Amino acid sequence: MKIILFCDNILWVIKMKIIKKILFYFWQFTYGLIQNIMGLCMLAVYKIKGSKSEWYHNALITYIEKKNFGGVSLGMFIFINKNVEGDRLHDMKIHEYGHTVQTMILGPAWLLIIALPSFIWCGLPALVKLRKKKNISYYWLYCEGWANLCGLAVTKEKFLTDDCKNRGRYGKPINPNYNKRKDKKGRKRNK
Numbered sequence: 001m002k003i004i005l006f007c008d009n010i011l012w013v014i015k016m017k018i019i020k021k022i023l024f025y026f027w028q029f030t031y032g033l034i035q036n037i038m039g040l041c042m043l044a045v046y047k048i049k050g051s052k053s054e055w056y057h058n059a060l061i062t063y064i065e066k067k068n069f070g071g072v073s074l075g076m077f078i079f080i081n082k083n084v085e086g087d088r089l090h091d092m093k094i095h096e097y098g099h100t101v102q103t104m105i106l107g108p109a110w111l112l113i114i115a116l117p118s119f120i121w122c123g124l125p126a127l128v129k130l131r132k133k134k135n136i137s138y139y140w141l142y143c144e145g146w147a148n149l150c151g152l153a154v155t156k157e158k159f160l161t162d163d164c165k166n167r168g169r170y171g172k173p174i175n176p177n178y179n180k181r182k183d184k185k186g187r188k189r190n191k
């Protein structure tokens with residue numbers, strides 16, 4: 001009896017995983033179509049160059065060689081500089097995945113609300129200088145801090161680097177209990 005129940009549970013988990021996967025890709029290639037087409041084109045370019053990829057919570061991370069480049073997310077396609085490693089890589093995956101989640105929330109509006117300000121904030125030399133001079137966190141900007149929170153919420157992972165832990169929430173510390181669940185009145189998340 002117990003074995004049957006156990007098998008039933010496993011089957012149910014597998015079914016849910018498949019349904020989640022189908023929904024994820026369907027959502028990405030309808031509501032988030034524009035950025036996914038852009039991502040697909042970028043993937044083709046870097047695959048021709050021989051870049052390696054790995055799956056990450058249904059998204060595809062590709063490691064590329066590009067000067068002055070950290071990471072970018074275009075729908076379900078994430079690109080990260082292949083020289084990033086260790087804890088920084090771990091946290092960058094969560095952050096970029098957060099931008100993938102933002103695509104699912106905002107659809108085509110993502111380009112204007114997230115990508116454009118993020119691109120300017122990241123690349124404009126005057127802003128890079130200002131961040132350094134005034135010691136402003138990169139995650140201070142709404143779209144970057146929000147990406148961290150989206151990434152953490154969906155992957156259920158935790159940040160490892162001090163920068164993300166201490167300044168990841170719009171320049172403020174991430175609550176260490178962010179992904180802990182409380183067994184109080186069901187399973188309420190402790191924010």
Ligand SMILES: [Zn+2]
Pocket residue numbers: 095096099118143144147
């Ligand atoms: Zn970002």
